[in-house]
Ligand SMILES: *[C@@H]1O[C@H](CO)[C@@H](O)[C@H](O)[C@H]1NC(C)=O
Ligand SMILES: *[C@@H]1O[C@H](CO)[C@@H](O)[C@H](O)[C@H]1NC(C)=O
């Protein structure tokens with residue numbers, strides 16, 4: 463395995479939160495799991511929220527519940543050995559529409575299992591298992607259908623997710639959108655790598671239009687991308703994803719170990735992925751976009767990555783994702799640009815091209831430096847529509 467970095471990066475400053483403890487059992491939560499605790503958990507959260515926040519504590523036990531809504535200043539604290547099982551009656555997870563502090567209305571097709579919308583200073587910590595009971599959803603709603611996300615934040619600041627385990631998520635496990643200052647540490651995620659060939663869209667951690675993110679010591683095995691980074695655009699303009707550090711993490715099954723795109727219109731910049739181990743993923747490091755997506759993907763740094771048993775490409779960049787038209791087109795507002803990507807010390811083995819860099823004739827992939835690269839495969843390097851590419855010190 464890779465060496466663990468000793469660097470401690472602290473980029474998140476969570477605002478001060480009241481240390482008053484709100485024990486969910488004092489509000490009627492059932493630690494045997496026989497009776498749903500949905501109302502009791504909501505009552506504890508609301509009591510804390512009325513006092514500008516506090517610690518919502520789950521004593522050791524088994525709880526069953528419907529959706530949980532977090533408020534500003536809430537720190538959920540699970541005792542060791544807590545099991546939270548979500549009820550799998552779809553009627554409990556209706557579509558929701560919420561007006562958020564940025565003035566815009568957001569619609570979700572299903573209520574997430576755990577959500578924080580328009581919140582600040584929220585943490586979920588503790589050695590609990592969160593079981594989304596996804597089977598009923600996967601069986602009924604195949605991609606591209608939506609299903610409930612397990613942990614969802616939208617327009618949120620100062621979020622800490624730490625030490626818990628999510629399994630059987632109906633859809634994405636962690637989905638954070640339009641948010642800043644995110645620390646995700648030591649969580650693990652496990653979903654089937656392939657569910658009857660139907661692919662349940664269970665991205666491990668999916669982040670869209672986020673800034674100042676630190677992900678460390680996570681362990682993910684899932685049926686879609688382990689970590690996916692996107693950057694979107696809305697009526698007010700581009701919403702980039704930037705300042706992201708992902709380190710010391712282990713991906714064991716999934717589509718991409720770390721994927722960027724294919725939602726790239728807002729741009730993605732200043733992203734570092736280091737000291738990670740990918741085993742059995744479909745691709746290793748994947749950047750994907752196309753002529754409908756647009757945006758600039760730049761200043762991306764990958765180093766000290768080991769990848770074993772990767773089924774397809776070790777390193778892949780494609781500006782032609784789901785696009786077959788190789789003719790040259792005019793540059794438009796939705797032309798993507800990819801440049802200044804650095805890979806150092808990438809080792810392991812894969813089943814297809816070790817490196818595949820495919821740009822557009824009108825927008826080549828440019829300024830890519832790959833050094834200390836020793837991934838092995840029966841298939842070599844594929845470059846098309848590229849400029850200024852260096853591989854192991856040699857200009858291509
Ligand atoms: C790039 O992101 C890192 C966090 O990974 C941050 O510490 C650094 O300040 C950012 N650099 C710039 C130029 O914004
Ligand atoms: C990689 O995955 C294989 C299963 O395909 C497993 O046997 C092996 O233990 C894994 N390696 C590590 C280091 O997790």
Ligand SMILES: *[C@@H]1O[C@H](CO)[C@@H](O)[C@H](O)[C@H]1NC(C)=O
Nearest residue numbers: 787788789790822823846847
């Ligand atoms: C490379 O790109 C050119 C021009 O876009 C295209 O004609 C050709 O088919 C591409 N080759 C491969 C192997 O993709």
